[in-house]
Amino acid sequence: MQNTVLIPTYRRPLDLCRCLSALQEQTKPAAQVIVVVRDTDAETWQFLDQYKAHNLPLHTVKVTQPGVVAALNAGLAVVEGDIVSITDDDAAPRPDWLERITAHFICDSRIGGVGGRDWIHHGSKLEDDSRLVVGQLQWFGRVIGNHHLGVGEPREVDILKGVNMSFRTQAYGKLRFDERMRGTGAQVHFEMAFTLTLKRAGWQIIYDPQVAVDHYPAQRFDEDQRNNFNEIAFINLVHNETLVLLEHLPFIRRTAFLLWAILVGTRDSLGLIQWLRLLPSQGQLAGKKLLASWRGRWQAYQQFKVT
Template sequence: MISIVVPTLGRPSLATLLDALSGQLAELPEVELLLVDDRPDDTGELAVPGTLAAYTKVLTGRGAGPAAARNLGWREARGRWVAFLDDDVVPAPDWARRLRDDLGVADRVGGVQGAVVVPLPAGRRPTDWERATAGLAEGRWITADMAYRRAALAAVGGFDERFPRAYREDAELAHRVRLAGWDLVRGRRQVTHPVRPESRWVSLRTQRGNADDALLRRLYGRTWRTQLDLPPGRRTRHVAVTAAGVIALAGLALRAVDRSRRRRRVLGVVAGAAALGWAAGTAEFTRVRVAPGPRSPDEVSTMLATSALIPPLAVVHWVGGWWRTRTVPTGAPVTADGLATTGGGSPRSPRTPEPA
């Protein structure tokens, strides 16, 4: 049997996903569809097309995020393989048939990823948000469409629920699965991931993911990006730009209250140099984001504003994440029952309390 697990917040995209699956699941000899309703409040039942009713079971999540919702789903699953889909993807018309073919792999293979296609607008360059979404097409082992053997999930304890967002939790799971001796491969099935409408300030909200990066740094040390096959980031530059801005403001504030002409002159020079460093760093970041985009007035103004705000926000979230996870035991994924597990899935130590 193959189990398909879809955590959802009840977004309109779920109906599109279910419509795409209707009529396909009959091509699989044994299959079940587990919808994990992870909405934090009771907003009514999820609508399931009649053609899928015989295959579908709806589970009630805890509103604790996608990692916890997926853990609930695979633990309820009966299949030897568990295929995770996000609720905002659209499976291709032959997705189910190709999934069946993808899972015909050697016993050492613990997971098979599907291909993710992100359609971008024709006739103009993509915006910053559109390019960020398009990055999913190059992502490794992302659960937009990722199938795991249930045995592999059980061996490593599933997703680490200390990751509260749809960010890094899938890469971290894949790393532990490989450490446990399983291979991960790419399959031929395909889903489309449309670019959903977002506020012009979405890049500020996504900086919360820096707190999750701090957790990964705590768990895996300085080489966490290399270990998890993640691309390099800009944190060092963000820290430098933020520090320059803080020094410039502090220098100006001290200069305004200092009565010594000599010290005022020195503070003015320091503040001016720091301000130039901040301006140069912010301009470089803005250029990198504007150059590949449509360069419309609205996009350029958004990039100017957010490029000034992202570095300090990234640093604040990173520091906050570091502080909250400073006592987290390394190498201990957290399960739904509140226990940290070893690679074999046996309880090891109590869960570190969630940060307030």
């Protein structure tokens, strides 16, 4: 099986250089490496003009629309391999990454997607906690991620993480990432609709912690600044998650999800109980997060009703 690697990038040439160097060290070479670059990203274009690709089959795609969804969809349009493996420019796949991915797809024709662990580096500190429950959508709509902490044997999951996910091209066909996802850069939760659609179509989605990349979270150039609260980014995150779940959950589970989301929620998408839990430590900030969460839920519900 031939492997295509797809990398969306924006204004992080040093990170991109590390990523491309890691791809040159793969034990199973990629047949195609697609780098999608914004038309206004002069830094990256200058880097690519000077970059020595050596034996790396590098292919660049120009995109004019902001956001990771537009970048990935532009890349998917030119994929030639049997498998497309997606990673971020601030990640470095480990040498056996493509080899392990391919082995999963070869061993079982029912597998439509494969993902793995992203080992997160914070400077010199490596996140090395462990979790057994990874990539699960609970019956009432709570999403459990933990892709960066997964341990154990390969197993079937519901959702993969954008920094380390691969798909059989035969499985996704003409499916594309949802362009309704909000945000001008990261567009959090963009991968959920894609993987849940494949799952509902009968394809198996596998998570294997040994399919690993090293992840060096880099600066974002949009409203979503990772650990800093931004009202617009918070609303966008909750909107994206809610819209996807409303469309993929059947009626009874959808109703349970809405009740749970408003009354309980999570640390990232607050409901009343989470607000009360965070109030002593975060004060007014907890209230801002609750209002932003409810606004995101409401906007997603309004969009769901008209689509």
